[in-house]
Amino acid sequence: MTRAKAGAPRDAGKRTGLRAWLPLLRPGDWLTVGSAAAGVALLWLALGSSGPAQRAQIRAGGRLVAELPLTIRKTVEVAGPLGLTRIEVETGRARVASDPGPRQYCVRQGWLDRPNAIAICAPNEVSLTLAGTSVHDTVNY
Amino acid sequence: MTRSTIELIATEQDQRIARYAAAAIALGVAEAAIPSPLPGIKPGLANIVTLVVLARHGWREAAWVTGLRVLAGSLLLGQFLAPGFFLSLAGALASLAALAACVRLPSRWFGPVSMSVIAAFAHVGGQLVLARLWLVPHDAVFLLSPLFATAALLFGVVNGLAAARFLEGDAAGEVRHPS
Incomplete structure (x- = not known):
């Protein structure tokens, strides 16, 4: 069985660390991640911040x-x-x-x-x- | 005499789906061995496979791979028809529904990371709704939602990046062969 998709060209060697991952994010992805992060923060504020009842x-x-x-x-x-x-x-x-x-x-x-x-x-x-x-x-x- | 032999012909597509599903099941089983601080919080590495299939072959095949993964994965882990199976199924269905809407987003702007994050939130949402309706019929389950949402954001981004990295070669190929 041949595996047509295997062995896709990789240029990972050129870039290292976090910088290598940044080009993978498209402009709208920042929007998605940003609004998701804001939503999570709001959830924590709404539900997570209160301590035990006194x-x-x-x-x-x-x-x-x-x-x-x-x-x-x-x-x-x-x-x-x-x-x-x-x-x-x-x-x-x-x-x-x-x-x-x-x-x-x-x-x-x-x-x-x-x-x-x-x-x-x-x-x-x-x-x-x-x-x-x-x-x-x-x-x- | 009637011929009773039913011959099932596995098409190229069937074999491809089976290969992807096998990879997803392997990731899901491997992940079950990773200890988690809270039951239910998992990286969801198998979703990387779903994202790759979605980008390469469309939503229908992604849905097939995900469905097979949930079914066979639960059989392998002895979870079939246990609460965990239904939670996993609810999450998978919710995220597939979200992905069905997401594929309409312009791909110039929204890549695998968006898909992954949105699907992860839908997954958690579907599970929470099922848990509220069935397992814990009290609003207290929603008190866990900040925790689950944080995990969804974190693992959504990580899995999305992994899928994007995986698909990088495809994009390069597209540029070289525009047909």
Whole structure:
């Protein structure tokens, strides 16, 4: 069997190092690689930069009623129009353990463990938000 | 008596596809031996073969080579019909779809590196979508996307350059024989 395509002429000997590879990129390739790199950078900024969650913020009727560090196990009960919403905080995570709301969306979300994660129990006007290290934009004293 | 012998004639094209597919399978199996810090992040060296076939013989043959590579590669690695096979298939189909669109780009401006990078991103995208729909039905899988996208960019460029280097001789040949 003959291999027609084998043994293509190579002039690799003339150029060395990275310079040898640069002519292989056509003008549009720089555009492709550049926009791909920008996209990757944006992805990292959007999804990769946040560190571990540090605090659990509990709001009732829009007001911050409790802010707990995610280092101590604790259960908090918050009163809303429908009744008591029970929130459990553990090391590194928190969840809405029970809620009087009809659809239970916030309970079914389960454990939250990432910064800016939020569980909203809308009928009972209670929300649980996790905050990371550098997110101070909603903290007031 | 009826003749029951079915004769399959392997055309020149069939043999060429088989040769390319064999090369791609060999690269894929060799690559499986390379340890990876994160399961699923691989250089995808077999895609160099796809890019070369795409440039030399068009999208149809590239699709054949890729399909055979995914199928036979998974059989060789004992992955056939395992989740890894479907992820690999989803990635291959997504990147072939992207390449089908890419071949319309003017080749004066966009070379194998563009094809490789775009196909690599499509590959990762297809895999993530399948993983989200089927394996990990939670948006948390997308938290891995920056990592996968970085790998796609890096290996996309490297594989594209390798394919471009491989095709360099073809271009020279074209100049000498314009027909």
